[in-house]
Amino acid sequence: MxxxxxxxxxxxLEEGKLLGVTFELLGKARELAEKAGTTADVxxxxxxxxxxxxxxxxxxxxxxxxILGPEYKEYDVEVYTNALCALIKEYKPGTVMFCATIDGRxxxxxxxxxxxxxxxxxxxxxxxxxxxxVKWTRPAMGGNLFGTIVCDEHRPQMGSIxxxxxxxxxxxxxRQGEVKAFTVETKVTPRVKLLKKEALSTEGKLKIEDAExxxxxxxxxxxxxxxxxxxxxxxxxxxxxxxxxxxxxxxxWVDHASQVGQSGKTVKPNVYFAFGISGAMQxxxxxKDSGLIIAVxxxxxxxxxxxxxxxxxxxxxxxxxxxxEKLKDLKK
Amino acid sequence: MNIIxxxxxxxxxxxxxxxxxxxxxxxxxxxxILNPYDAEALETALVLKDKYGAKVTVVTMGPPQAKEVxxxxxxxxxDEAVLLTDRxxxxxxxxxxxxxxxxxxxxxxxxxxxxxxREASDGCTAQVGPEVAEHLGIPQITAALKVDFQxxxxxxxxxxxxxxxTLSCPAPLLVTMTRAEKDLRFASIRGKMKARKAVxxxxxxxxxxxxxxxxxxxxxxxxxxxxFTPEVAxxxxxxxxxxxxxxxxxxxxxxxxxxxxxxx
Numbered sequence: 001m002x003x004x005x006x007x008x009x010x011x012x013l014e015e016g017k018l019l020g021v022t023f024e025l026l027g028k029a030r031e032l033a034e035k036a037g038t039t040a041d042v043x044x045x046x047x048x049x050x051x052x053x054x055x056x057x058x059x060x061x062x063x064x065x066x067i068l069g070p071e072y073k074e075y076d077v078e079v080y081t082n083a084l085c086a087l088i089k090e091y092k093p094g095t096v097m098f099c100a101t102i103d104g105r106x107x108x109x110x111x112x113x114x115x116x117x118x119x120x121x122x123x124x125x126x127x128x129x130x131x132x133x134v135k136w137t138r139p140a141m142g143g144n145l146f147g148t149i150v151c152d153e154h155r156p157q158m159g160s161i162x163x164x165x166x167x168x169x170x171x172x173x174x175r176q177g178e179v180k181a182f183t184v185e186t187k188v189t190p191r192v193k194l195l196k197k198e199a200l201s202t203e204g205k206l207k208i209e210d211a212e213x214x215x216x217x218x219x220x221x222x223x224x225x226x227x228x229x230x231x232x233x234x235x236x237x238x239x240x241x242x243x244x245x246x247x248x249x250x251x252x253w254v255d256h257a258s259q260v261g262q263s264g265k266t267v268k269p270n271v272y273f274a275f276g277i278s279g280a281m282q283x284x285x286x287x288k289d290s291g292l293i294i295a296v297x298x299x300x301x302x303x304x305x306x307x308x309x310x311x312x313x314x315x316x317x318x319x320x321x322x323x324x325e326k327l328k329d330l331k332k
Numbered sequence: 333m334n335i336i337x338x339x340x341x342x343x344x345x346x347x348x349x350x351x352x353x354x355x356x357x358x359x360x361x362x363x364x365i366l367n368p369y370d371a372e373a374l375e376t377a378l379v380l381k382d383k384y385g386a387k388v389t390v391v392t393m394g395p396p397q398a399k400e401v402x403x404x405x406x407x408x409x410x411d412e413a414v415l416l417t418d419r420x421x422x423x424x425x426x427x428x429x430x431x432x433x434x435x436x437x438x439x440x441x442x443x444x445x446x447x448x449x450r451e452a453s454d455g456c457t458a459q460v461g462p463e464v465a466e467h468l469g470i471p472q473i474t475a476a477l478k479v480d481f482q483x484x485x486x487x488x489x490x491x492x493x494x495x496x497x498t499l500s501c502p503a504p505l506l507v508t509m510t511r512a513e514k515d516l517r518f519a520s521i522r523g524k525m526k527a528r529k530a531v532x533x534x535x536x537x538x539x540x541x542x543x544x545x546x547x548x549x550x551x552x553x554x555x556x557x558x559x560f561t562p563e564v565a566x567x568x569x570x571x572x573x574x575x576x577x578x579x580x581x582x583x584x585x586x587x588x589x590x591x592x593x594x595x596x
Contacts, residue, residue, distance in 0.1 A: 014494070077462070077472060102492040106474040109459035113430060113466035118553030121426075121457035135557070141454055142345040144357050148558040191471040192505075196498040200491070207494070213593075256491055256510070262456060263369075263510070265493065271593050280346050282453075292591055293567075294584070300573070303349065310587050311571045318577040319584075326585050330596055 004155065005038035005094040005132035010084065010107070011056065012099045013046045021099045023059045023168035025161050029097060030060035030169060032128040038094065039063060043087060045080055047073040049179075057177030060169045064179045065091070074197075075103050076190040081110045083184045088115065090182070093156050094132040100160035108160045118151030120159040134159070142262055143285030164209070164266050200257040208258050211241035213271040216260055216287070217253070218245035220276020220297060220316050227253040229320045230275065236327050243267070245277045261286035276316035279304025296320075333386035333481070333503075334443045335377045338433055338464065339370040339405065341398040342454040356561060366401040369449025375512035376479050377447050378409045384481055387411050389443075391436045393421060393429065399532050407519035407527035414440060418536040423549030426455075430463030432547045435540040437468060444503035445486060450475055450510045458508070465506035473499055474508040 007029045011022040026042060033040035039062040044052055046068060053064035067083045088096065088111075098108040100122045112119035125137030125148075136159045137148045151157035208214055215234040221227045227248065234240035244254035246261055260267055261283040272290035276297060277283055284307050287293070295308035296316045305311040312319060347362045366374075377388045390405040392398050393416040402413035416436045424432060437446055446468070451458035458474070465472035478489040485500045488507055519527070537544050545551060570587060574580040589596035 081466075102475045105458045106462060106472070109426070109430075109457075109462035110466050110472065112459070113427060113463035116427065116553075118425065118427065119459060120554060121459055139562075140456055141343075141348060141357070142456070144345065144348050144561065146560050146562055147556045148560075149554050149556050151554045154553040192473060192499050192501040194497060195487070195500055196496075198496050200494055200496055250511075257494060263450075281348070282346065292593065294588070300571075305569050305571070307567065308569050309567060310584065310591075311569045312580050312584055313571065313573040314577055314580045319581060322577055322581040323584065326581055327594060330585070330594065 004092050005036055006041055006091075007033045007036070007038060007095045008041050008043055008093040008097065008156070009061075010043045010096060010098045010104070011045070011052070012101060012104055013052070016047060016050065018052055018055060019099065019101070020168065021101065021163040022056075024163065024166045025097050025099060026056065026060045027169045028126060028161070028166040032095070032126060032134070033062075036128045036130060036132040038132060041065065041093070043067070043084060045072050045083055053179045055171075057175050058171045058173045060175070061177050063177060066179060066181050067184060068181065071187070074194055075107070076192060077106055077110050078188055078192075079190050080107055081114060082186070082188045084111055085114050086184050086186070087182050088156060095134050096156045096158045098158070098160040100162045104160050108158060112158050115156070117154040117156060117158060120149045120151070123159045123161045124165050126159070126161070133157070139285060142281040144281050162266055164268055200255060206239060206241045208241045208243045208260065208267055209265055210239070211267075211269050212239035213237040213273075214241055214243050214260070214267060214269045214287075214290070215273045215275070216243040216245065216277060217248050217275045217316070218277030218283070219247035219251070220278070221248065221253065222276070222317050224251070224253050226317045226320070229324065232324045233273070233320060233327070236324070236331065245283045274304050274308070275320055277304055278302045279307060333380065333384055333445070334441070335380060335386050335388045335445045335447060336437050336440055336443045337370070337374050337377045337388060337390045337405070337410065338437065338446065338448045338461075339374065339390055339392050339401055340367045340449075340452045341365070341392065341394055341401045342367045342452055345453045364397070364400065366404055367449050367452045369451055369453070369509060371449070371516040372509040372512040373447040373449045374405055374408065374410065375514065375516040376509050378517065379513060380445070380479065380481060381409065389413065389440050391433070391440065392416070393432055393436060396534070402532050403527040403530060404519070406530050407523040408517055409523060413530070413532050414535060415532055416535050416537070416540065420537045420544045421547045423552065424547055425552035425554045426457050426459040426463060427554075428547045428552045430460050430467055432537065432540075432542060433460060434464045434467035435542045436535070437464065439535065439540050444505075445479070446470070446504070446506040447479070448506065448508045450508045461506060461508040468504070468506065470504045470506055471501050472506045472508070473501065475510045476507045477509075477511050478513055479507055
């Protein structure tokens with residue numbers, strides 16, 4: 001049965017496993033669906049189920065629509081768009097939510113353009129009314145401005161939602177839900193061919209999104225050698241990781257995978273050190289919700305201090321090695 | 333090889349600051365610039381032109397002053413440029429914009445590659461590129477770091493949060509760039525002279541054969557109902573300012589211990 005209000009979450013898989021952001025979106029979808037008196041459903045596109053749909057139900061899904069087969073093993077925008085659009089045409093959801101990951105932001109606009117409907121990118125706030133109309137709130141201008149957007153005359157209304165904004169529901173394996181396998185009638189052949197895929201080298205290091213203490217550096221670190229000193233500081237914490245601003249990534253002192261900010265990742269560690277980062281909105285939009293923020297910058301007027309609980313006016317290049325030394329002494 | 337680069341003129345968002353008292357944006361003196369990601373797309377096109385020979389056409393949609401970024405692109409090595417400027421396209425959301433940009437791309441004739449920046453630094457949606465690809469009916473690769481051409485196919489390096497991918501695709505293809513192999517080059521003297529003399533054609537929606545009921549504010553499925561500056565919780569920053577870094581570090585360690593970050 002078509003439910004023209006239902007709230008859908010398009011799951012994102014990596015290596016056959018659900019990414020946590022799927023559950024974050026599902027938690028929010030559940031809340032929206034209850035407010036609008038409808039269902040929260042998940043679309044699972046991948047090679048095989050292997051218990052994934054059960055995980056979705058345990059995290060709040062009413063129905064899990066599965067589109068499975070070897071052709072869905074690797075994400076291909078055209079193959080996935082063809083499949084999802086066929087499913088949407090069949091079941092006519094009111095709302096479709098995508099993960100605002102790099103692949104999600106590749107996928108969602110292609111679907112929106114094919115369905116000729118509205119899409120809000122990178123949302124950080126969602127509300128729904130009794131009729132199922134969603135108010136999508138998103139940052140723009142490097143986090144300086146927020147806009148609230150509606151798509152009132154087209155369905156489905158669609159948006160991508162940033163990771164680490166909403167909380168997943170606790171897993172409840174006693175929850176009941178339905179799994180509906182969907183067969184895509186008209187197939188398409190992928191035109192883009194994947195030649196090589198490798199995990200980005202973090203050399204067994206903790207990913208910044210999983211770190212409890214982030215030691216971040218920016219242009220003010222001055223050189224690759226100085227930047228390397230941040231590793232020593234991060235290593236002093238059990239779940240510490242090194243991150244960088246866009247400037248540090250541009251200088252190739254750190255990988256793009258460890259970039260914090262608008263064109264990188266949004267993080268919320270317990271402790272965030274910002275060394276030699278001036279604090280442009282592009283950066284602060286990705287870290288301002290961290291528990292304790294410590295900034296070290298030569299410029300007493302640097303905007304980063306507005307976001308910091310502890311600010312040291314000084315040269316980060318000198319402070320970092322001294323701090324490492326002092327903390328090492330204390331550990332002895 | 334024919335390459336079309338889609339660009340946007342944007343306010344330099346890194347210059348925009350928030351007035352901490354009034355929570356309003358300080359826009360005074362903020363320059364308009366070529367969207368930084370579009371600079372990556374332009375450099376990628378110019379690298380391909382250097383290596384294999386290509387005609388690089390740069391297109392944009394915007395007010396007449398958007399011509400500035402097209403002239404900048406010509407000064408840096410682009411061959412031609414076209415501006416779509418028309419009140420009929422004003423207020424377009426990403427879907428309506430993508431219809432207009434797709435028509436603009438088509439009006440440039442046959443192409444092998446369309447290059448865009450990954451996203452614009454003002455709207456930050458990353459939607460127009462893929463939506464243009466859909467309207468053109470061509471494949472897309474987003475968030476790319478490098479584009480090469482070998483044995484009749486484009487070879488594209490792409491990076492997601494945790495994966496590095498290499499993909500291949502024959503022409504025509506649309507690619508959005510996160511980063512080029514190097515920073516956008518400086519303009520040569522000759523390039524600057526060429527840009528100064530260049531006459532950039534201005535097109536209207538009608539010139540492109542666009543149905544004006546498909547573009548502009550009214551044809552946009554999304555509607556902005558509220559714009560606001562974020563509430564920034566006022567943080568009481570404890571500032572440490574010492575002449576000697578050793579003294580600053582001592583104080584910092586005290587504070588870190590007091591906050592429970594370290595044991596002392």
